[in-house]
Amino acid sequence: MHQDEMKKAVAKAALQYVEEGIVVGVGTGSTANHFIDFLAADMKGLIEGAVASSEATRDRLKDHGIPVYDLNAVDEIPVYIDGADEVDANLNLIKGGGGALTREKIIAAVAHKFICIADSSKKVNVLGDYPLPIEVIPMARSQVAREIVKLGGDPVYREGFVTDNGNIILDIHHMQIAEPVKLEQQLNNIVGVVTNGLFALRSADILLLGSETGVQTIT
Numbered sequence: 561m562h563q564d565e566m567k568k569a570v571a572k573a574a575l576q577y578v579e580e581g582i583v584v585g586v587g588t589g590s591t592a593n594h595f596i597d598f599l600a601a602d603m604k605g606l607i608e609g610a611v612a613s614s615e616a617t618r619d620r621l622k623d624h625g626i627p628v629y630d631l632n633a634v635d636e637i638p639v640y641i642d643g644a645d646e647v648d649a650n651l652n653l654i655k656g657g658g659g660a661l662t663r664e665k666i667i668a669a670v671a672h673k674f675i676c677i678a679d680s681s682k683k684v685n686v687l688g689d690y691p692l693p694i695e696v697i698p699m700a701r702s703q704v705a706r707e708i709v710k711l712g713g714d715p716v717y718r719e720g721f722v723t724d725n726g727n728i729i730l731d732i733h734h735m736q737i738a739e740p741v742k743l744e745q746q747l748n749n750i751v752g753v754v755t756n757g758l759f760a761l762r763s764a765d766i767l768l769l770g771s772e773t774g775v776q777t778i779t
C-alpha cells in the first residue's frame with residue numbers, strides 16, 4: 561500500500577469508534593480529511609455532529625453537510641479522531657505539522673477516547689526527528705526561541721504562517737525527545753508559549769497504524 565492508501569485505510573477503520581448520536585471530535589490534516597470524507601459517506605445524519613480542531617476541518621465538515629458545534633456548546637466528546645506527525649510505542653505523539661496543535665490538544669483533553677490514525681511512516685522509536693511545533697504569542701517569539709535553545713533545541717520560525725488563533729509557530733529541530741512528559745511540561749512553562757506539539761501528558765488511547773499488510777490496532 562502507498563502512504564495515501566494507508567491513510568485512507570486507517571481513516572476508514574476509525575469509523576468503528578464513532579457511535580450513532582454522538583458529537584465526534586475531528587482532527588486536522590490529510591489523514592483526518594480522509595476520515596471526514598468517510599464519516600460523511602457512512603454516518604452523516606446518524607451522528608449529532610462534530611467539533612472541529614481547525615478552520616480547515618470545520619469548512620470540510622460543513623461542505624459535507626455535517627453540523628459543526630463550538631466546543632463550549634457540547635457537554636462531552638466521546639471520541640476524538642486525529643492524525644499525527646510521529647508516534648512512539650507508548651502512543652506519545654508529535655502533532656502540529658499543520659499548525660492546528662492548540663485546538664487539537666484542547667479537544668484531545670476533553671475527549672473520553674483519543675484515536676490516532678497514522679500511516680507506518682509516522683511510527684518511531686524516539687520522538688524528535690520530526691521538528692516539534694510550538695505555538696507562540698507573536699511578541700514572545702525571540703524570548704521563547706532563546707529558552708528553547710537553552711533546552712538543547714534549534715527553533716526555526718515557520719515563515720508566513722499564522723495559526724487559527726492568530727499566533728506564530730516555531731518548529732524545534734534536532735531534539736531527541738527521550739522524556740516526552742518532562743519536555744512537554746518544560747515547554748508549557750515557558751512564558752509566551754501557547755501550546756507545544758508534544759502529546760504525552762494526554763497521549764493517544766488507541767493507534768490505528770496503516771501498514772503494507774493492513775491496519776494494526778495498538779493500545
Ligand code: 5RP
Nearest residue numbers: 589590591643656657658660
Ligand atoms: C495537524 C496535525 C496532523 O495530524 C499531522 O500533521 C499529520 O498530518 P497528515 O495526516 O497530513 O500526515 O497535527 O496539526
